[in-house]
Amino acid sequence: MRIGIDCRTILNPSAGEKAGIAHYTYHLVKSLLDLDKTDDFVLFFDIRARDVAKEFIRANVKIVFFTFSEYKKYLPFFYSHVLVASNIISEKLDVYHSPANIIPLRYSGKFCITTHDLAIYRRPDLFPKSQGFSLKYIVPRSIHQAKKIIAVSESTKRDIQEFFSVDQKKVKVIHEGVDHQRFSQSSTIENSKEYLGEKYNIRNEYLLFVGTLEPRKNLIRLLEAFYRLLAGNPNYKSKYQLLLAGSLGWLYDTIFDEVKNRGLGENVLLPGYVDAEDLPTLYRNATIFIYPSLYEGFGLPVLEALTSGTPVITSDSSSMPEIAGDAALFVDPVDVEGMVSAMRRFLEDEKLRSNYSERALLQAKKFSWEKCARETLDVYREVAGM
Secondary structure (H helix, E strand, O other): OEEEEEOOOOOOHHHHOOOHHHHHHHHHHHHHHHHOOOOEEEEEEEHHHHHHHHHHOOOOEEEEEEOOHHHHHHOOHHHHHHHHHHHHHOOOOOEEEEOOOOOOOOOOOOEEEEEOOOHHHHOHHHOOOOOHHHHHHHHHHHHHHOOEEEEOOHHHHHHHHHHHOOOHHHEEEOOOOOOHHHHHOOOOOOOHHHHHHHHHOOOOEEEEEEOOEOHHHOHHHHHHHHHHHHHOOOOHHHHEEEEEEOOEOOOOHHHHHHHHHOOOOOOEEEEEOOOHHHHHHHHHHOOEEEEOOOOOOOOHHHHHHHHOOOOEEEEOOOOHHHHHOOOEEEEOOOOHHHHHHHHHHHHOOHHHHHHHHHHHHHHHOOOOHHHHHHHHHHHHHHHHOO
């Protein structure tokens, strides 16, 4: 079987921590290559990813660079799609996989796609209005023409069926994995807790959020809940900080304004993007991980926190209950007082935290990149008719 995979989202994993689709593609392809030594793989990379592409060199791997990626902004939209399609067609693939939910126009071979979430369809109010053509035409076309759709959660599968009336037999749920070794082992940095405390100005116990600072993550309500938590106990202000770790997204300034307006500058840390090597230690040393997102297709930070054995509070909506199982306290994401109550429950009960830490580790074992790769290979064989 000759398998083609679009790896163009993978540009600089060390700098960008393989966020989102790039994270999924990087780990899936690595696991596929570890697992399958007999099928042939053709990996399509952006020319700017020459260095990282070297990590994927194997006897059964051909790497193809899209050399026009750096000047595609000068090409008419349709023409750039034709160029991509012609490159793919020339490889005579049995199956082509787009991990990014989009197939180039004019490509008519056998293909599958991965749909990570349909948040912009479910909650368009949480996104800027700048993705018109892709959303109105290319994504629906890709979903309807794909021979098989991989959904990263049952929640995403339900959304695909609701918004695009796709036969449920066409959609296969394959959960993402997690790097157990990375998030379970102690950091290699000596005195890592002290080192990161100095680096990120952590002086107390802290509650942790990891993710892009954007409206979908529901951080304004989280800040209001944290404000009420501190106001309800005079000792908490000197004991706890809230660390919001993540790159700045759409309307991030409203989050900074909320911190300022509520006088939380001493207790809320906003370091921006966090270095990849720091994340495991930040997860493990957090008293609580809290993720009150309004919508997630999968919710990888929740799984990473579980793998770290950190007690988790997350939303009772979309994919979060599916990923966290019985290993988290769930809250209605629009119920601020409910968030306060959940935080207080964990902070005031060490035995409860310990219990949920044990549950977290058990739940995390249900997810692995090897399992994801095995199930994805089965999809490839089905699409290729082999």
